Amino acid sequence: MTGFLDKLATWLGGPLPPATDAPGPTPVPARAGIQPDDPRLPDTSRPLVARLLGLIDDLEARAGRDAVLIATLTEIRQMRDDHLPRLIASYAEIPPAHRAEIFRQTGRSASYKLNQGIERMVERLQTLSRSLAQDDLDSFADNLRFIERRYGDDDPAR
Numbered sequence: 001m002t003g004f005l006d007k008l009a010t011w012l013g014g015p016l017p018p019a020t021d022a023p024g025p026t027p028v029p030a031r032a033g034i035q036p037d038d039p040r041l042p043d044t045s046r047p048l049v050a051r052l053l054g055l056i057d058d059l060e061a062r063a064g065r066d067a068v069l070i071a072t073l074t075e076i077r078q079m080r081d082d083h084l085p086r087l088i089a090s091y092a093e094i095p096p097a098h099r100a101e102i103f104r105q106t107g108r109s110a111s112y113k114l115n116q117g118i119e120r121m122v123e124r125l126q127t128l129s130r131s132l133a134q135d136d137l138d139s140f141a142d143n144l145r146f147i148e149r150r151y152g153d154d155d156p157a158r
Helices: 002-013 043-063 067-092 100-106 110-151
Strands: none
C-alpha cells in the first residue's frame, strides 16, 4: 500500500516527505518564481502576495504531515507554482499604456482586478486552513468534554 501512495503522491505533486517518528515541521520546498517583491507587482499587491505565500507555506507544512491530504497539497502547489505566476505574468504583459482599457471594460483598474484574483486565492487558502484545523479543534473539544466528565465533579463517589 505504501508503494501505491508514494506513486500517487509523485504523480500528484511530488514525493511525500520521509516518515519520521519525531514530530516537527515538514521541510517546505523552496518557492519557485513569485516573491512579494516581484518588480512586476504593483505596490498594493505585494502584501497580498506575501499573505498568500505565507498561507501556502503554513498549509504545506501542516498537510505534509498527513498522507491523506495529498489533494490539498496538490491544490496549494498548483496555486503557488502555476496559477499565481500565470495571473501575475498576464497582468505584467499588458502594456502600461493599455491598462486603462481594463478600467473602461470593467470599471476597475487592472491592479484592482489583479488584487481581486489574489484575494480569491487567499480566501481559498483560509478555507483550506480552517478545514485542516477542524479535526484538531474537534479532537480538543472531545478531550475537554472527557476531562470535564471525568474530573469536573467534586463528588468523591465518582
